[in-house]
Amino acid sequence: MLEIGPRELEWLSLGAAVFGSGGGGDPLLGFHMASQAIARSGPVPLLDLDELADEQLILPICMMGATTVMVEKFGSGSEALRLQEAVETATGAEAAAICCLELGGLNGVVPFAWAARADLPVVDADLMGRAFPELQMTTAALAGVSVSPAAMTDERGNVVTLSTTTAKWAEDLARSVCTAMGAEATICLYPMTVGTAKTATVRNSITRAISAGRVMLEASDDPVGALCEHLDGYALIEGKVVDVDRRTTEGFARGSATIEGVGTCAGRMARLEFQNENTVLIEDGRVLASVPDIITAVDLHTARPVVTELLRYGQLVTVVGLPIDEVWRTHGALAVAGPRAFDYEFDYRPLEQLNAR
Structure with missing residues (x-):
């Protein structure tokens, strides 16, 4: 068991933002929410799944909606308590732990705030290994786990429960409810033993995200290089953000950013596209990286991740x-979260093949 206190929370907020591929919400908001809750209630236990009994219930929870809205529309902090009550009533079982539904940005950190409020541990696992924009894009769905019963709530105390035949139906119906709730809500789904x-x-x-965040903070000379070395990553382009086209539509933040190369990348120009999360990086018609691989823009000098809703003209970034x-590189997984699932007309090629060293 590892206890998550202020120091671990700082490492996690950085690492989760890296794995979030630009999405999952601003990690700074999640950090402050979790810091407050931990200061009030004490450190939150982080448990390996082997430390719990197989029949015990865990609750995967996350915030959903447009990441641009999450910057201004804050939760009340009690959302997870309402979701816990709704799912426990529907299942007839008592929750033993909270699980991050996605490892990304805000959603990789704020579950520790909810766990502190509910006096529950968090398990060392998530349902994506990164952040994805849609609720059917999970390892639980790939494994055939039922998405229902699901529950969602907003900061006003409204609660909606869902029982759907498929995860895609859960995504479609929950997205409509989320839009009605102001394009941001909190949801619990795929409750499982x-x-x-x-x-x-x-x-x-x-723990992988915590380790990555620690490496970034301790590598004072070359944090971007240290991050890539630690995670077998690739620095795809260094450059200045010269244009951002971003809009909030259908419960998502969609758009693109144009990056003009600097330094050793001078003369290059690449387009970073996103749907909450970064989905593809293209240079002169050539794909440098695409979903489901992780594409993250980080500050050129500090390696601190820049989430999609905070991309701005003039920023100097490295796209990593x-x-x-490997669970996302199977044929079935690529049908759910590969390039064609995002309406790109090309097939997935692994990052390592696209950028052979």
């Missing part, structure tokens, strides 16, 4: 590519 979670989640992802967990 610990035994099921052992084969339906990406295990040890939280990280290979995704």
Whole structure:
């Protein structure tokens, strides 16, 4: 068992933003929410799934909606308590732990605030190994775990429960409710036993993010290089953000950023596209990286991640590519979260092939 206190939370907020591929919400907001809750209630235990009984219930929870809205529309802090009550009532079982639904930005950190409020541990796993924009893009769905019963709530105390036939139906219906709630809500879905979670989640992802954040903070000379070395990543382009086209539509933040190369990348120009998360990096018609691999823009000098809603003209960034967990490179997984699932007319090629060293 690892206890998550202020120091670990700082490392996690950085690492989760890296794995979030630009999405999951601003990690600074999640950091402050979790810091407050931990200061009030004490450190939150982070448990390996093997430390719990197989029949115990875990609750995957996240915030959903347009990341641009999350910057201004804050939760009340009690959302997870309402979701816990709704799912426990629907399942007839008592929750033993909270699980991050996605490892990304705000959603990789704020579950520790909810866990502190609920006096529950968090498990060292998540359902994506990164952040994805849609609720059917999970390892739980790939493993055949039922998305229902699901529950969602807003900061006003409204609660909606869902029972759907497929995860895609859950995404479509929940997205409509989320839009009605102001394009931001908190949701619990894929409630599952610990035994099921052992084969339906990406295990040890939280400690992996903590380790990445620690490496970034301790590498004073070359944090970008240290990050890439630690995670077998690739620095795809260094440059200045010269244009951002961003809009909030259908519950997502969609758009692109144009990056003009600087330094050793001078003369190059690349386009970074996103749907909450970064989905593809293209240079002169050539794909440098695409979903499901992780594409993250980080500050050129500090390696601190820049989430999509905070991309601005004039920023100096390095776009880093990280290979995704192998579970997402299967034929079935690529049908759910590969380039064609995002309406790109090309097939997925692994990051390592696109950028052979």
